[in-house]
Amino acid sequence: DARVTQTPRDKVTEMGQEVTMRCQPILGHNTVFWYRQTMKQGLELLAYFRNRAPLDDSGMPKDRFSAEMPDATLATLKIQPSEPRDSAVYFCASGSSSLADNEQFFGPGTRLTVL
C-alpha cells in the first residue's frame, strides 16, 4: 500500500557535520511537510511545499537548515552545520490539496543524534 518513506531511519553524527534527510511522498500527492519532534517542544512544522514550491518555511532556522524538492518524488531537508540542539526526530508528511480535509500521511521519521 502507498506510504511515505524516509531515509535514513537513524543518523548519528558529530557537531559541525552536514546532515541530509530524504523523503519520498506518496505518488500523486502534491503537498509535502517537514516536522521536527522533541520531548521539550513537541511537534513543530519546519517547512511545507505545494506542487514542489516552498510555501512556508517560517519554522525553520534559516542559517543552517534548507529544504528542497528536486522533483515530485523527492524532498530533502539539509542541516549544515549540525548542532547538538538539532537532535530530534524529523518527520515528513504528504497530502493532496485536492482533498477537502487536508489529511496528512506521515513517514516513519528520521531520528537524528548530533554529538
Place this chain on the structure above:
Amino acid sequence: GNSVTQMEGPVTLSEEAFLTINCTYTATGYPSLFWYVQYPGEGLQLLLKATKADDKGSNKGFEATYRKETTSFHLEKGSVQVSDSAVYFCALSPPGGDDKIIFGKGTRLHILP
C-alpha cells in the same frame, strides 16, 4: 488564530477502563477535525476525522463527535487495551484552502494490564 488545546498527559488507565481525552479548538468557520495516534517508534497516523458539525468519526473502537457549540472533539473509547498505549494528537485543518494542519501538544496514554 487557529489553535488546539488537549488535556495534558500522561494518562494512565487499567485495561478495559473507559477513556476520554479532551480536546477543544479555536478556529474561524468550520474546520475539519482529526485525531492522530503515534505508536512508539513510529510516525503519526490518522485515527479518525470529522469534517462538519455533529459528525462522528470512529475507528478501532475510538469515537469523537464534532461539537460546534462547545468547540470540542473529545476522544472516547469504551474499553481500552494495552495495545492502545500511544500518544494521541488532536488536530484541525482550517477552512479556506490552507494546506496546513494545526496539532495539539499530544496526550500520552499508558494502559496497564
